[in-house]
Structure formats: C-alpha cells, structure tokens
Amino acid sequence: MTGHDADETAAPDAPSRRRFLLGAVTGAAGGVLVGAGGVAALDGGSTGRATPTTSAGTPGVDPHGDHQAGVDRPAALQRHVELAVLDLPARLPSRDDVADLLDRVGERVTTLVVGTDPGLGGLTPTRLTVTVGVGPRVAAAFLGDDAPAAQPLPAFARDDLSPATEGGDVLLLVRCDVGPAAARAVLALRDETGLDVRWTATGFAGPPEGLAARNLLGFHDGLSIPRTDAELAATVWSRTPRGATTLVVRRMPIDVARFGAQPVDAQQRTIGRERATGAPLSGGTQADGPDLNAKTDDGQYLVPADAHVRRAHPLPAGLDGLMLRRSYSYADGPGAEGLLFMAFGADTDLFVRTQQRLDEQDALMAFTRATASASFLVLPGFTPGRGLGSVLRD
Amino acid sequence: MTGHDADETAAPDAPSRRRFLLGAVTGAAGGVLVGAGGVAALDGGSTGRATPTTSAGTPGVDPHGDHQAGVDRPAALQRHVELAVLDLPARLPSRDDVADLLDRVGERVTTLVVGTDPGLGGLTPTRLTVTVGVGPRVAAAFLGDDAPAAQPLPAFARDDLSPATEGGDVLLLVRCDVGPAAARAVLALRDETGLDVRWTATGFAGPPEGLAARNLLGFHDGLSIPRTDAELAATVWSRTPRGATTLVVRRMPIDVARFGAQPVDAQQRTIGRERATGAPLSGGTQADGPDLNAKTDDGQYLVPADAHVRRAHPLPAGLDGLMLRRSYSYADGPGAEGLLFMAFGADTDLFVRTQQRLDEQDALMAFTRATASASFLVLPGFTPGRGLGSVLRD
Numbered sequence: 001m002t003g004h005d006a007d008e009t010a011a012p013d014a015p016s017r018r019r020f021l022l023g024a025v026t027g028a029a030g031g032v033l034v035g036a037g038g039v040a041a042l043d044g045g046s047t048g049r050a051t052p053t054t055s056a057g058t059p060g061v062d063p064h065g066d067h068q069a070g071v072d073r074p075a076a077l078q079r080h081v082e083l084a085v086l087d088l089p090a091r092l093p094s095r096d097d098v099a100d101l102l103d104r105v106g107e108r109v110t111t112l113v114v115g116t117d118p119g120l121g122g123l124t125p126t127r128l129t130v131t132v133g134v135g136p137r138v139a140a141a142f143l144g145d146d147a148p149a150a151q152p153l154p155a156f157a158r159d160d161l162s163p164a165t166e167g168g169d170v171l172l173l174v175r176c177d178v179g180p181a182a183a184r185a186v187l188a189l190r191d192e193t194g195l196d197v198r199w200t201a202t203g204f205a206g207p208p209e210g211l212a213a214r215n216l217l218g219f220h221d222g223l224s225i226p227r228t229d230a231e232l233a234a235t236v237w238s239r240t241p242r243g244a245t246t247l248v249v250r251r252m253p254i255d256v257a258r259f260g261a262q263p264v265d266a267q268q269r270t271i272g273r274e275r276a277t278g279a280p281l282s283g284g285t286q287a288d289g290p291d292l293n294a295k296t297d298d299g300q301y302l303v304p305a306d307a308h309v310r311r312a313h314p315l316p317a318g319l320d321g322l323m324l325r326r327s328y329s330y331a332d333g334p335g336a337e338g339l340l341f342m343a344f345g346a347d348t349d350l351f352v353r354t355q356q357r358l359d360e361q362d363a364l365m366a367f368t369r370a371t372a373s374a375s376f377l378v379l380p381g382f383t384p385g386r387g388l389g390s391v392l393r394d
Numbered sequence: 395m396t397g398h399d400a401d402e403t404a405a406p407d408a409p410s411r412r413r414f415l416l417g418a419v420t421g422a423a424g425g426v427l428v429g430a431g432g433v434a435a436l437d438g439g440s441t442g443r444a445t446p447t448t449s450a451g452t453p454g455v456d457p458h459g460d461h462q463a464g465v466d467r468p469a470a471l472q473r474h475v476e477l478a479v480l481d482l483p484a485r486l487p488s489r490d491d492v493a494d495l496l497d498r499v500g501e502r503v504t505t506l507v508v509g510t511d512p513g514l515g516g517l518t519p520t521r522l523t524v525t526v527g528v529g530p531r532v533a534a535a536f537l538g539d540d541a542p543a544a545q546p547l548p549a550f551a552r553d554d555l556s557p558a559t560e561g562g563d564v565l566l567l568v569r570c571d572v573g574p575a576a577a578r579a580v581l582a583l584r585d586e587t588g589l590d591v592r593w594t595a596t597g598f599a600g601p602p603e604g605l606a607a608r609n610l611l612g613f614h615d616g617l618s619i620p621r622t623d624a625e626l627a628a629t630v631w632s633r634t635p636r637g638a639t640t641l642v643v644r645r646m647p648i649d650v651a652r653f654g655a656q657p658v659d660a661q662q663r664t665i666g667r668e669r670a671t672g673a674p675l676s677g678g679t680q681a682d683g684p685d686l687n688a689k690t691d692d693g694q695y696l697v698p699a700d701a702h703v704r705r706a707h708p709l710p711a712g713l714d715g716l717m718l719r720r721s722y723s724y725a726d727g728p729g730a731e732g733l734l735f736m737a738f739g740a741d742t743d744l745f746v747r748t749q750q751r752l753d754e755q756d757a758l759m760a761f762t763r764a765t766a767s768a769s770f771l772v773l774p775g776f777t778p779g780r781g782l783g784s785v786l787r788d
Contacts, residue, residue, distance in 0.1 A: 079473065079573070080598060082725060121612030121654050121661075122669045123600065179473070179598030180610045183725035184650065190728075191651055200727045204474060204573030204598065206517065216574045218515030256578065257585055260515050267515075275516045331476060331577040332726070333594045334584075 060113035060128030060176070063106070066243045067381040068388075069113070070129030070175055071344050072232055072324065077213060077222075078127050078175040081203045081328045081340065082186040083249065085168030085374055086195040088138065095142050098134075099389030101193060102379065105132055105172075106388025108192045112185045119188025123181040130185065132388060133171035133247055133376030142392045148238045148347040149246040149377040157359035158369040165372035168198040171247065173342075179204075199372055201251055203328030203340040210278060210286050215329050215339055216256050219271050220278035222325040223286050224309075235321030238346045241391045243380030245344045248351045251330070251372035254338035259367045270363040272307030280309065292316065308364040314350070317357050323350055338368065348375050454507035454522025454570070457500070460637045461775040462782075463507070464525030464569055465738050466626055466718065471607060471616075472521050472569040475597045475722045475734065476580040477643065479562030479768055480589035482532065489536050492528075493783030495587060496773065499526055499566075500782025502586045506579045513582025517575040524579065526782060527565035527641055527770030536786045542632045542741040543640040543771040551753035552763040559766035562592040565641065567736075573598075593766055595645055597722030597734040604672060604680050609723050609733055610650050613665050614672035616719040617680050618703075629715030632740045635785045637774030639738045642745045645724070645766035648732035653761045664757040666701030674703065686710065702758040708744070711751050717744055732762060742769050 061069040088098070109130040111117040133149075140150040152167060172189050176182035183202075190197060205213045215221040226232050238244040259267065268274055268281060278286030282294035282302040290309050294302040303310050314320060323343040331337045343351055358365050382388040455463040482492070503524040505511035527543075534544040546561060566583050570576035577596075584591060599607045609615040620626050632638040653661065662669055672680030676688035676696040684703050688696040697704050708714060717737040725731045737745055752759050776782040 119654060121610070121650075122658075123608055123612050124603075126601075178600040179725075180600050180608060180612075180723045183610055183723065183731055184612070184654070186725075187650055187654075187731065197728045202725050202727075206572040206574050207520075209518075214517055214574060216515070216577055218517050218574075218578070256515075256581055260513060260578070260581075264516075329574045329577065331573075331580075331596050333596075334591045337577055337581065 059115045060125040063109045063113050063130065064383050065381045067237065067245070068131050068378060070131030070173055071245055071378065072227075072236065074127055074129070075227070076208045077205045077326060077328070078129070078182075079177045079205055079207075080175065080179040080182045081201075081205075082174045082182045083201045083203075083340070084172045084174075084186050084190055085135075085198045085200070085249075086170040086172065086190065086193055087198045088169040088195060092137065092141055095392055098138060098142065099387075099392040102132065102134075102389030102392065103387030105189060105192055106382045108189055109388070110384075112188065117185075117188060119191070120181060120184050123184055124178055125181045125185065126177040128174070128176040128178075128181060128185060130189065131171070131173040131175075131247070131378060133173070133378040135167055135169045135171070135374065135376055138169050139377040143241065143377070147241070147377060148244060149375045151348075153248065153348065153373060153375050154352060156355050156370065156373075158365060159373060160369045160371050161373055165199045165251070167374050168376075170195060171249075171374070171376040171378070173247070201249075201330060201340050201372065203330040205328050212278070212286075215327065216254060216331070216337060217259055217267070217271070218275055219267075219273060220286060221327050221339075223273070223278055224289050224322055225324050226322050231322070232324070235346055235350065236324050236344050241380050241394070244391070245324075245346060245378045246348050247376045247378050248341070248343050248345075248348055249372070249374050249376075250341040250370045252339045252341050252368045252370050253336055254368045256337055269304050269307060270367075272303045272309030281307070289313075304363070306361050306363040308358075308362055311358050311360075311362040312354055314354070317353060319350055319353055321350065323354070341370075344378065351375075453509045454519040457503045457507050457524065458777050459775045461631065461639070462525050462772060464523030464567055465639055465772065466621075466630065468521055468523070469621070470602045471599045471720060471722070472523070472576075473571045473599055473601075474569065474573040474576045475595075475599075476566075476568045476576045477595040477597075477734070478566040478568075478580050478584055479529075479592045479594070479643075480564040480566065480584065480587055481592045482563040482589060486531065486535055489786055492532060492536065493781075493786040496526065496528075496783030496786065497781030499583060499586055500776045502583055503782070504778075506582065511579075511582060513585070514575060514578050517578055518572055519575045519579065520571040522568070522570040522572075522575060522579060524583065525565070525567040525569075525641075525772060527567070527772040529561055529563040529565070529768065529770055531561075532563050533771040537635065537771070541635070541771060542638060543769045545742075547642065547742065547767060547769050548746060550749050550764065550767075552759060553767060554763045554765050555767055559593045559645070561768050562770075564589060565643075565768070565770040565772070567641070595643075595724060595734050595766065597724040599722050606672070606680075609721065610648060610725070610731060611653055611661070611665075612669055613661075613667060614680060615721050615733075617667070617672055618683050618716055619718050620716050625716070626718070629740055629744065630718050630738050635774050635788070638785070639718075639740060639772045640742050641770045641772050642735070642737050642739075642742055643766070643768050643770075644735040644764045646733045646735050646762045646764050647730055648762045650731050663698050663701060664761075666697045666703030675701070683707075698757070700755050700757040702752075702756055705752050705754075705756040706748055708748070711747060713744055713747060715744065717748070735764075738772065745769075 063069045115125050136152045139147045174182045174186045212220045212222040280290035282291035290303045323345045326342045328340040330340050380391050457463045509519050530546045533541045568576045568580045606614045606616040674684035676685035684697045717739045719737045722734040724734050774785050
C-alpha cells in the first residue's frame, strides 16, 4: 500500500493534488489514499468502516492501478450505490472523441476520490469508488466484435424490460459509505460527460455479517465469489484488453412479502443456505461452498435440486469459476423492492449461461424478474500517465 | 436506561419476548433494549453506530414511553429512512376500528424493534425506530377540529403536488442504520395494516459531523433544533393529547447542480452558515444560532437579509421556539434529488408561518420546490399496558 498525503481541504491547484495527478502515486492496486487529517487510514481490503470525525481528510479508494477501483476493492461493500447509464449520440462519435471523454471522466474520478472536487459540495467521500464502463455498441465499434461485452445480453425468460431500461453506452457506478457524497459524485460525473441519462438506480447495503452483507431476503449475498489474486485472474480480469472486466447489472424486483411469508426452512431450501449463518445446507460455514452430492440417510439431497445455490453453481453446468457478485438492495416503493444484481466477470458468458440455467429451473426465480438489464465492458485501470480512455486508442 | 434481555433468535413465544410484551420494560423513555448477545449496547443519544458481528442481539430503540421513538430519540439520525403514507377507506372506519388497527401496529412495532418479528427476515434492526401518525381527516374526526394537525396544510407558493402525493391518513416512519431492515420493517407494517399505499419515500443520511449530518448541498442540516427536555417540552410535545406531536413531511427536489455551481461564498450566503464548519456567518461554532443583528464595519449584515437561516429564524417572525428538523437526502434519479424535509412540532403552526416567510423571501427557495407534502398528528407514546391507538378512545 502506498501512503500519500492528499489534502482534501486544499484548493484545486494546491501542491498535494498536483503531486497526486503528476504521478506520486502510481499503480497502487489495492492501496488507498490516506487523508491529511490522519483521521482514517482506509484499507481497501478491510471490512472496517471509516468513522470520520471531521469533514477533512477522509478520501476514497485510489482509482489508479491495473484495474479500476470498485471491482474487487474495497473487499467489503460500501453502504450506498448510485448507478447511471448514459447514452452516446445515435451516431457514434469518433474513437478519439469517446476516448477523450473517458479520459476526462477518469480525471474527474481522481479529484472526486481525493476529495478536492467542487462537485462534492464539501461532502466527505468515505470509501468512494467510481467504476466506468462502455456498452456493447461502443465496445464493438472500437475494440471489435470479439471484445468482452461487445455482444448485448440475449433475452431471458424473466426479462420485463422497456427500451428505456435496457442496455446503454456508458456506465457510471459510484459506491460510497456516505450516501450524499455518492449522489453528488454521480451528478458531477454525469455533468462532466454532458450525455443523456438512459436509466439510473440507487441502492443500499447493510453492514457485512462475516463475509457478506444480507440482502432484502435476509440472506447473505455474495459469499461464493473470487477473492484471491489467482481467483480474480482466473475469472474476473479479461485478457484482452488486459485489466478490463465486464459488468452485468439487473434491477430485480423481488416479492419479498411472499418469500418472507414462507417458513424459514422453506426459505432456506429455496436459497440452499442457512439464513442465520450463511452456511450451505450441506454443512460447514458461510465460507464454504455447497457439497452438491451430500444426501440425507434416506437419499435426499441436502441442497435441494432446485435450490438457488445449486442451479447457480458452475460445476453442474460444466462451467468454470465464479462471478464477482457485488449486489445491493433497493426499495423504490410498493412492488419495486428488490436486488440491484451486479456481477463482474472476464466476459459475460458465465453470467449468460448461469442465467439460462436459472430460467430452466430455480426456486428463487419464481419470486423475481428483471425490470432493467445491461452489460458493460469495464475499462482497464488508468494511471496519471495513461488516461481511462487510452484502451480505445490502442 | 433500562436494560433488557431481548433474545432476537428466540421463537416468537419465547419467554424473553413474552416478558417484554407483558411489561418487564415500561416507560423507559430514552432507554434502549440491550441484545442478548451483548454485542451492542445502544444509547439512543449517542452518535456511535452499532457494529454487529452476528445476526443476533442487536435490537432497535425501545418504542415505549411517554412519546414514541423516532422523534427526539435517538439524537443522532439513523442512516436510512423509509416512509409510507397510507389511506384509510374513503368512508372512515369507526373510532374503535381505527384504534384497534393502531394498537395492532404498535404491537408489531414492538416485535420489530426487539428483533423477533418474522417480517424482518432475520435482518438486524440496528437502531430501528418506528413512528406512527394519523392525518388531518383522522385527527379531526376522532380528536376534534382543534387537535394538532387536524387541519391540513395550506397551499404554499412552491407546491408542485398531485393528489397522489398530498396528505394521507396514516404515517409509517421507519428509520434504521441497516437499510434492508428498514425496508423489511415498513413492508411488514404496511402488510399489518392492509391499507392502500398513497405515497412512499426513501432516504439516506451521511454520518454526523458534529451535531448534524450534511445534506446533498454539503451543509449541516438540523443544527438549530430543540434538544433539552425543556426545549422539547416548549415546542415539540403537544399538551392535548399529552405526549403527541406533529410531523410535516415534504419531498423537495433541489437543483443541486445549479446550487453547487456557485462559489462556496455564494452558497454560504444563501444558507447563512459556513459550509466547512456549520458556524453561522455571524461567528461562533455550529452549535450557535446566528446573530441576526451582527454587521460588518460598513454596515452590511453578516447574515444576509435573504439568507435561509435568517428567513427561517423564529425571532424576526415574532415566533417562539424551534422545530425539531429530522431531514434526510434522497436521490431517485435525474431531477429527483433533494431533501426529505421532516419537522416535528407541538402543532403545525410554526411550520406554516415559517414556510410562508420563506415563500415571501428566501435565497434557498429559488433552488427547490415540493413534490409531496403532508402533515400528521404523531400519536403519543404507548406502553405494553396502553396501546398505540388508546388516545383515540380517550
């Protein structure tokens, strides 16, 4: 981890920020910025939450490195998410214009994370991450039809989409422990692009309980995910472009009342894990994956045939590896409560094949559908010397 | 503070809950429940956030006492709010039927706060409060035309309401540090009433910075509020019915981008306080009220004539005392970002006269309007022996 004095209270041209932009911190993947006030040294891999006592010196997660922030780091989800999907003009701008736009966005991300951006309105961007992606149209045009996420998602059985909530050209994914700071950051970035907003979403997470927070159903969400560098390299980071990844986002209303009206035992058989502990019904702890072959003495599967963790498991599908799920809850009003499903992967194939398996058979799918859906190529990391849009020029 | 063993993991009829419901804890105004796990002893007046490490034993704020929870306690706002405004049938049910309904809601509030309610889905209701009120139609019918909030709010200059977002018969105000638990609690309570939903809102707050958190504008919100028992008795608690109060709720989109595009100095003159510290422009600290007479050497008011803190100040209006403001931020999409204004008062007159003064002249009003608005009689506190609806029968 590379320490750095980022003076959040300094004027935009103060030396500390210039130093930062000129590259005093480079490629500190997994590292974080440390505030001048010394209030909070945030570890991107820690589950601890920052507790700022002043408005100064509590910056976000270092945006620089091989990969953007907000994918694997920080390891523990921030409490608040703001997502905006933007449209480029119907006639796609030139490669250079799009790359320049993304460069500008990356620069803005840096000032937001350091905390010097006027768009924050003086709010403290505690554990702020910004993750930027481009939709299939942009990926295909500038990186080729074979690039990750260059092909739109296929239609799924439970899609309930409108043109206004499907796809999109530019993803802005902002996460932060301070809700108002996340909202201001996404406003500032939208303003920076000048693009039209296609759809947006906002969500929240409870505190982690062990390895993951609980979703609206009361179950831990995101327990079986890649965490080590080797696991991330195997299934999350794309090879071409190097350091990229993809994100699938789906807004999934859930019939929480109907799910919750079931006895806890039925809820657990729907999911395949214990609600209280997160442990698979086949035994072990929340850190363990399910043993899909484990049976009772009378030959019944401990993890039922239609349990969500079985149907979503890569093994029976002949698939390899895990998606990096980073989902949030949302509650936009009656009938609009559910999950903002978000999953990163080296390409979108693993998600597509998994969702198709869930559509065939999965006890959880009876409680949900998708009212918004999109996939993006998440751009590789950037550095002070190499802008966020560079990959489009390569 | 009255300690109590609330076994969150126990079955609904386990002894600990029965003891609670039968009155082992009574009238512990300001007190809180302590979890069996001993994980977090929550102080309603503390700014500390609970950090549960297990799903067990982290209950909400004691709902019993002279006043409902969620008005003055806890002193520091929870991080998440869910608000639902419900309609009774067009032909108002009988006094007894409405009182019975409110009794049932009160009982449900108790099990939610203790953490044993199945509607929570196993989520931890950290610092959960539920505050229940009735709209003008109900207050007038059962408590008389002179009861607090028995008269609807008048129209205001910047109202931009629809019938669907104005008024309503029953208020459910749920606040919690765990967003999914708040969402589940309001769902459970809506389900308990069986009433139609008129409108809902969801909001979030950053952590307190000194005496208050910052809103989307980056300014501290709710610094000048009644805090001591004497201050609360003077302006917040109604005399008849004893222990009641009123709540005004207004959803106010704010043009955050336009406000934020101003130099900080102009932002500060609009509000009348320093953004960084919360101190009035007349000097002092964030704990101080503005000195409205203070002038520069050349005779200019330090707090400008149209500054929000001057126009909203009770003194120039010949008014007495302060509203208990408990506002949240919200971000529902482009053009729908702003403030969920909430203010408690012994009656709604102080709010009405203050808003009329703001409509005459106030630098902040140029950036906002109201797209939802309602006022409620917040019922007096209840106890295990005297239900939430009792006041309607008295």
